[in-house]
Amino acid sequence: MTIKELTSNNFDAMLDAHPLLVIDFCASWCQPCKAFEKIMLAAQPDYPEVIFARADIEKEKALAEEFSVRSVPFVMIIKNRTALYADSGVLALKDLREMLDKAKHVAV
Structure with missing residues (x-):
């Protein structure tokens, strides 16, 4: 499993092609970002319809x-191009899973 690189060049295409995305805005020097990347990788197998x-x-x-x-x-x-969650900080795996489970059933 891999986490896709999001850029200004592929952002719109990624939104159009994938109805549900988790995006981590990060920096190479950010240790909490690296921790959240591991959480995304742990969740990824259970959510094949989600792009991380x-x-x-x-x-x-x-x-x-x-x-x-x-x-x-x-x-x-x-x-579907609507932000359901946007906040700073690392989400726990349990919280990320709960949010994704809810997001699957939200009509937008």
């Missing part, structure tokens, strides 16, 4: 600005 992606805020400044990312990790769950 990361955007490096140092490389993707425009995306970070667009979503008002002020600190990392900044986690978003997006369904």
